[in-house]
Amino acid sequence: MPELPVKQVIPRLLSALEQHRRVVLSAPPGSGKTTQVPLELLSAPWLEGQSILILEPRRLAARSAARYMASCLGESPGERVGYSIRLERKVSHATRIEVITEGILTQRLQSDPELPGIGLVIFDEFHERNLHSDLALALCLDAQQGLREDLRLLVMSATLDQQRVCEFLQDAPLVEAEGRQYPISLHYLGWEPDRKRIVEQVIAAVSQAWSGESGDLLVFLPGVAEIRGVERGLSSRWQGTQDSPLICPLYGDLPAAEQERAIQPDPGGRRRIVLTTSIAETSLTIEGVQCVVDSGWSRQPRFIPGLGVTRLETVPVSRAAADQRAGRAGRLGPGACYRLPGEARHTRLVAHHPAEILQADLAPLALQLCAWGLPDPTGLRWLDPPPQAAYNQAMDLLQLLGAIDPAHRLTPMGREMTRLPVHPRLAHLLLRAPADAHVQACDLAALLSERDILLRQAGDGPGCDLGLRLRLLANWREQGKTEGLNKAACRQVDLLSRDWVRRLRSRSEFAEPDVLSIGAMLALAFPDRIAQRTGHARYRLTSGRAVRLAENDPLANDHYLVIPHLEAGQTESWARLAASLGESELRSLPDLQIEAAQWTRWDDQAQRVVSYREECLGALILSRTPMPKAAPEAVRAALLQGIRSMGLDALPWNPKVRQWQNRVCWLGRQKIEADWPDLSNEWLEQHLDDWLGPWLEGVHNRDQLQRLNLMGILQARLDWNQTQHLEQLAPSHLQVPSGSRVPLSYEPDTPPVLAVRLQEMFGLAQTPRICRGRVAVMLHLLSPAQRPIQITQDLAGFWDRTYSEVKKELKGRYPKHYWPDDPLQAEATHRAKPRKA
Numbered sequence: 001m002p003e004l005p006v007k008q009v010i011p012r013l014l015s016a017l018e019q020h021r022r023v024v025l026s027a028p029p030g031s032g033k034t035t036q037v038p039l040e041l042l043s044a045p046w047l048e049g050q051s052i053l054i055l056e057p058r059r060l061a062a063r064s065a066a067r068y069m070a071s072c073l074g075e076s077p078g079e080r081v082g083y084s085i086r087l088e089r090k091v092s093h094a095t096r097i098e099v100i101t102e103g104i105l106t107q108r109l110q111s112d113p114e115l116p117g118i119g120l121v122i123f124d125e126f127h128e129r130n131l132h133s134d135l136a137l138a139l140c141l142d143a144q145q146g147l148r149e150d151l152r153l154l155v156m157s158a159t160l161d162q163q164r165v166c167e168f169l170q171d172a173p174l175v176e177a178e179g180r181q182y183p184i185s186l187h188y189l190g191w192e193p194d195r196k197r198i199v200e201q202v203i204a205a206v207s208q209a210w211s212g213e214s215g216d217l218l219v220f221l222p223g224v225a226e227i228r229g230v231e232r233g234l235s236s237r238w239q240g241t242q243d244s245p246l247i248c249p250l251y252g253d254l255p256a257a258e259q260e261r262a263i264q265p266d267p268g269g270r271r272r273i274v275l276t277t278s279i280a281e282t283s284l285t286i287e288g289v290q291c292v293v294d295s296g297w298s299r300q301p302r303f304i305p306g307l308g309v310t311r312l313e314t315v316p317v318s319r320a321a322a323d324q325r326a327g328r329a330g331r332l333g334p335g336a337c338y339r340l341p342g343e344a345r346h347t348r349l350v351a352h353h354p355a356e357i358l359q360a361d362l363a364p365l366a367l368q369l370c371a372w373g374l375p376d377p378t379g380l381r382w383l384d385p386p387p388q389a390a391y392n393q394a395m396d397l398l399q400l401l402g403a404i405d406p407a408h409r410l411t412p413m414g415r416e417m418t419r420l421p422v423h424p425r426l427a428h429l430l431l432r433a434p435a436d437a438h439v440q441a442c443d444l445a446a447l448l449s450e451r452d453i454l455l456r457q458a459g460d461g462p463g464c465d466l467g468l469r470l471r472l473l474a475n476w477r478e479q480g481k482t483e484g485l486n487k488a489a490c491r492q493v494d495l496l497s498r499d500w501v502r503r504l505r506s507r508s509e510f511a512e513p514d515v516l517s518i519g520a521m522l523a524l525a526f527p528d529r530i531a532q533r534t535g536h537a538r539y540r541l542t543s544g545r546a547v548r549l550a551e552n553d554p555l556a557n558d559h560y561l562v563i564p565h566l567e568a569g570q571t572e573s574w575a576r577l578a579a580s581l582g583e584s585e586l587r588s589l590p591d592l593q594i595e596a597a598q599w600t601r602w603d604d605q606a607q608r609v610v611s612y613r614e615e616c617l618g619a620l621i622l623s624r625t626p627m628p629k630a631a632p633e634a635v636r637a638a639l640l641q642g643i644r645s646m647g648l649d650a651l652p653w654n655p656k657v658r659q660w661q662n663r664v665c666w667l668g669r670q671k672i673e674a675d676w677p678d679l680s681n682e683w684l685e686q687h688l689d690d691w692l693g694p695w696l697e698g699v700h701n702r703d704q705l706q707r708l709n710l711m712g713i714l715q716a717r718l719d720w721n722q723t724q725h726l727e728q729l730a731p732s733h734l735q736v737p738s739g740s741r742v743p744l745s746y747e748p749d750t751p752p753v754l755a756v757r758l759q760e761m762f763g764l765a766q767t768p769r770i771c772r773g774r775v776a777v778m779l780h781l782l783s784p785a786q787r788p789i790q791i792t793q794d795l796a797g798f799w800d801r802t803y804s805e806v807k808k809e810l811k812g813r814y815p816k817h818y819w820p821d822d823p824l825q826a827e828a829t830h831r832a833k834p835r836k837a
Contacts, residue, residue, distance in 0.1 A: 004032030009177045010040045017120070017152055018046055021144060022172040024165050025156045028179030029282060029324060030331040033156050034061075034124050035069050038097045041120065042080075046152070050119030054099045055136060057128045058279055059085040060252055060259055065124075066090070066099040086421065087495050102132030103421055106139065110371050110418060113143045120152045125282045126165070127157040127320070129355035129383075135365050138380040139372060141169075158282060158324065168383050182330040190342035195314050198222065198295055199229035201340055205293050206234060206273060209338045210245070215290025216265070216272040217245075218280065220325050222297040222314045224251055224451065227275045234273060250276040250286075253451060253492050263287065278317075281324040285331060292329040292337040294322060296346075300353060303361040303390060304568055310361050311568045316341075319349045355384045362386050363424045366394035367403060371418040375408035400527060401428045402591060413510055420503065422449065425564075429525035430500060431510045438504055438511075439497070441521055443470055446497040448564055448577065453489045463553045464563075464578040467518050512590070519581030522562040523589055530581065531561045532620040539563070539575070542618030546572035555579075560586055583622070592617060598627065600634035602642030608701035609638045636696050640688045643705070648681055651692075652706045661714060662746035663730040669748055670771055672729055677717045680748070691717060729771050737763045737828035744770075744777065751793065755780040758789065758810075759818060762826040767795040784814050784832070799823050 006027050016023045027033040038052050056062035066083035073080055082091035083099040091098055108115065115121070121140055123133060137153070144151045155165060155172075166172045189208075191201055202219060209217055221227050227249050238244035250262035262274050265288040274286060278298050298317045303310045317325070322339070329335030339346060357365070365386060369375055375395070377386050398404045403414030403424055410418070417427035426445040433441030447453065447469055453476075454462040454469060462468075462484070475481045476490050512524075523530055531539035537549040537556035547563055549556045558580040565577035587594065600611040611630035615622040643650055661679050668676035684691065695713050699705060718726065730752070733741040738760035745753040754768065754777045767776045781790040781798070789806055792798050803823055811819045818833040820826035827834040 004036050005030075005179055006032040006036050006177045007040070009175050010037070013037065013175045014041065014044055016173045016175055017041070017044065017154065020173055021149070021151065022153045022169040023155070024162055024169065024172050024174045025154060025177065026162050026174060027156065027158065027177035028181065029158050029327045030181060030285075031177050031179045033158075033177065034065050035072070037154075037156070038122060039069055039072060042096055046150075047119040051095065051117055052097045052120045052122060053105060053115075053118055054097065054122045054124055055102050055105055055133060056099055057102070057125050057130050057133060058252060059088075059101055060250075060279055061125075061282070061284055062099045062101055063088070063256070063259075064263065064284055066097075069097060069099075087499055102130065102136045105136045106132060106368055107419075107421060109136070109139045109143060110368065113139075113372075114147045115143065115151065118151065120154060122154045122156060124156050125158070126155045127352075128282070129357070131356045131360045131362075131365060134355065134357045134383060135368060138382055139368075141381050142372070142374075165383065168381070181327060182332070182334045184326055184330040184334070185336045186326065187336060187338045188343040188346065189338060189340050191340050193296060193316065193341055193345070195297070198226050198297060198314075199233060202226070202230050202293065202295050203233040203237070205295075205338050205340055206230070207237065209291050209293050209336070210273070213291040213336050215335075216274065216286070216288040217291045217293060218274045218276065218286055218289045218328050219293040219295070220280070221275060221277060221295050222299040223277060223312075224249075224253075226295070227251065227277070230275055246270045246272045248272055248274045250274050250280060252277075252279055253488060255488065255491065278321065280328065281321060286328065287332070289328055289331070290333060290335045292325055292335070294325045294337060294339045296322070296340045298353075300359075301356070302359045315353075316349055318351060318353045319346070320352050322346065322349065357382070357384055357386055360390075361423075362390045362394040363397050366391060366398055367414065367418055367424045370398065370404050370408060370410045370414060375404070397528070398424060401425065401525075403428070416510065420500070422500075425525040429521060430504055432512055432524045433521055434514065434516055435511045437516065437521065439501055440470065440518075442497040442500040442504065443473060443493070444518065444521060445500060445525075446493040447473070449496060450492050451486065451489045452577075453486050453493055455484055455486050463555070464549060464575045465553075465555055466522070466564075466577050466579045468554075469577075470518065514588075517579075517582070517585060519560075519562045519579040520585045520589060522564055522579050523581060523586070523592070526562055526564045527589075527592060528618070529563045529566070530586065530617060530620065531563050531575075531578075532622075533557070533559050533561075540619060542620055544619035547575050548572055549575050549578070559583060586617075587622070594622065598630075600627075600630040600638045602638045602645065604642075604645060606701075607642070607646075609635050609642065611635070632697065635700060636693055639696055639699060639705075640693060642702075643688060643692070644685070646702070648684060650702060650705060652708055652710050657711045657714065659732065659743070659746060660711060662748065663726060663732065664714075664718070665748045666746040666752065667726065667730045667771075670729075670775070672771060672774070673725065676722065679714060679717060731770060734768055734770075734777070736760045736768075738830040739828075740830050751775055751778040753778045753780055755782060755788075757782045757784065757786070757830070758806075759784075760828050760830050761795070762820065762823045762828040764828070765796055765799070765824055767793055783810060784817055 013025060025033060038054055056065060062083050062085050066077050066081050070077045070081040077083060078090035078092050079094050081097045082095040084091060084104050085101050123137060126133060140153055162174050166174050189205060202221060206217060206219055221230060231247055231249060234247055246266050248262035250259060263284065263286050266272055280286060296317055297314055298321060299312050300315050301310050302313050326337035329337050369377060374380060377391060401424055402411060403417050405411055416431055417424055420427040420430060422445060426448060429445055430441055447466060453473060456462060472485060473490060473493060476485060528542055531541050531547055534540050537551050537553060539547045539561060541547060547566065555561060555578055560581040560583060561578045562581050563575045563578040566573040567576055595616050598613050600609060603610045611627040613625045613627055664679050668678060695708060733743050734754055735741050736756055740760055742754055742756045758781045767779060769776050776793045779792050779795060780788045783789050790798055790802060807819045816832055818829060
């Protein structure tokens with residue numbers, strides 16, 4: 001084995017593991033921790049007769065690490081060193097070191113929590129904090145405490161808050177190794193980050209680095225789409241040139257041969273440009289790399305509990321990830337790193353991305369915890385506990401799928417679901433699919449698990465139809481047709497589907513007996529993603545969320561769809577994969593909670609009470625039938641709601657009713673007598689049920705409301721004594737000296753107004769008073785043209801100080817009218833002049 005820095009701490013690590021059951025190893029990239037530590041620990045006395053499990057976050061790293069360790073022993077994978085990853089396993093009875101991905105460890109713990117034959121579990125690259133590693137560590141700690149006190153756990157990381165992890169592992173000792181990092185020159189290109197220009201900017205940066213540096217280039221991009229875009233651009237740039245580089249994509253779903261081509265130097269000696277995702281940040285050593293080009297972006301999944309969907313977001317990398325990327329250039333010698341953003345922007349990056357458990361779909365974790373017998377996550381120890389809202393939603397989904405009962409106990413269906421290494425939704429689909437449709441169900445689940453097999457063209461894309469993809473997959477298998485298809489994605493879907501077919505051969509206990517369409521099978525897994533058309537290319541999910549399809553999508557006018565893949569937007573989502581579902585199929589699906597209800601509501605548009613029967617699936621209305629007669633109580637409640645929405649003005653008010661209301665309200669404010677009812681608009685709105693409800697029998701619409709005797713309804717709020725006192729204390733009219741009965745106008749907080757022509761008040765010395773003489777009315781003295789010439793509560797003062805001036809003006813304007821010099825001695829009249837005797 002090569003002499004790597006981590007070897008210097010092996011004695012301390014052996015000693016720590018001999019004395020402690022939990023140990024933390026901190027070692028920077030390139031120190032050899034992934035491949036040298038397991039080999040060095042293999043001969044430890046406390047491990048005699050037992051094996052080591054190494055958990056790697058990624059399949060590519062697991063396979064690569066196992067092959068390298070096996071080569072150090074002069075062996076092939078599957079002898080003393082083996083590996084187990086999805087769809088691939090190379091182990092034997094001789095295997096002592098097995099490199100696996102975390103999901104496989106979870107399955108083994110569920111099968112036998114004691115992990116027989118395992119003496120040490122190593123969590124490599126734990127700083128990546130993916131969901132499976134957090135879950136696997138929590139389960140291992142629980143098994144260690146209750147079943148396997150001799151089981152040892154080693155947590156290894158390059159960039160991690162070591163002190164926090166040591167405390168979490170109950171004061172586990174920390175062993176720190178030095179790294180072997182060659183000098184790296186950093187070049188900040190200072191380009192403004194732009195998600196839409198990632199491909200363009202990276203091509204320019206690669207061109208600059210290629211001419212300025214030697215050796216192979218490792219280029220970090222957020223995802224496969226960007227890798228393919230940069231690959232096309234670079235191929236076009238060097239097309240036809242003699243010194244063109246070898247361009248090698250590298251990501252998890254590539255075939256093993258293409259991954260190996262990217263990891264190993266070119267046998268012909270050509271310089272290479274390796275285009276990769278964050279998969280190459282850690283664990284992998286890519287021979288020949290002397291320069292890194294870092295786009296500064298990564299793709300992170302974020303689960304949105306309110307929508308129940310996971311959205312892949314392209315976000316700036318963390319500082320820790322950027323340092324990891326740069327470090328790849330200095331593992332084999334001095335190197336360089338070209339960073340697209342400027343240095344100032346780099347310093348503002350977040351230190352670490354949040355752990356996946358804080359922003360992931362927790363349904364797989366919740367199912368595993370129920371299988372473990374601890375549906376409440378607080379029963380385990382977590383470095384970061386699962387968020388309660390997301391966990392509650394996960395438990396609701398499991399109950400909807402029939403995996404757990406209301407007491408959160410695992411059902412027989414749930415037990416079978418835990419044995420399939422897929423999301424609970426897809427496990428439910430695979431187990432419930434009809435026996436003669438298992439292959440199709442496996443294809444469908446694989447299509448939903450992997451990248452789209454259809455290549456996206458410029459424009460609107462290939463549409464959402466999963467049925468089309470199933471047919472194209474079948475043509476690819478039978479005839480080798482590849483036009484418009486992603487061949488690598490087809491191969492991966494095919495491998496995954498065949499593996500599930502093999503697993504499901506003997507499992508038909510829960511299979512549906514009837515033939516089901518693609519949409520119906522999808523509805524078994526995604527009952528909450530059934531959607532109803534609301535317009536062309538527009539749909540509503542059972543949750544009420546709006547979803548759109550492309551305008552020219554072939555499914556855009558189907559009445560019902562199942563939409564398993566959504567891209568969440570701010571106000572609505574976009575459908576990415578979907579299948580049609582017939583209404584008769586929808587109604588016949590088992591377990592769907594179609595609810596029948598009777599509704600009586602106010603229809604704002606028709607301005608009437610409507611009654612109907614509905615069949616609903618969540619927010620979707622499957623059918624609506626008018627009811628000729630509804631319960632009187634329901635009609636009254638709907639009518640009152642309608643009045644609230646229209647406002648009190650919808651009632652048959654007139655000036656007489658309003659004045660009566662104002663008189664009562666005004667009198668109530670005077671506090672002359674107690675217990676005057678509050679009849680203000682505010683009170684009436686808040687207590688519609690009390691004062692109006694009993695009078696609404698037989699009323700169904702706004703027109704019928706206009707026939708109500710509103711004055712009689714309001715007067716019923718007063719008793720007999722109050723009715724009598726109202727006229728005495730707050731009269732509706734006052735008789736003035738001319739003999740006329742003039743109405744009083746009331747407002748709640750001001751004196752009542754008596755608007756009367758000046759000539760009708762001749763002979764009256766004092767202002768009229770009401771309310772047993774306590775309140776002087778406010779006089780609006782009017783001209784013959786009914787315009788106010790004086791507003792006063794002091795009639796005597798007006799006669800004494802103001803009348804003579806007013807008389808001059810009025811006499812000039814209205815010469816035919818009577819304007820006496822002494823108004824107190826004059827005869828009042830409602831005419832121009834008094835009648836002659």
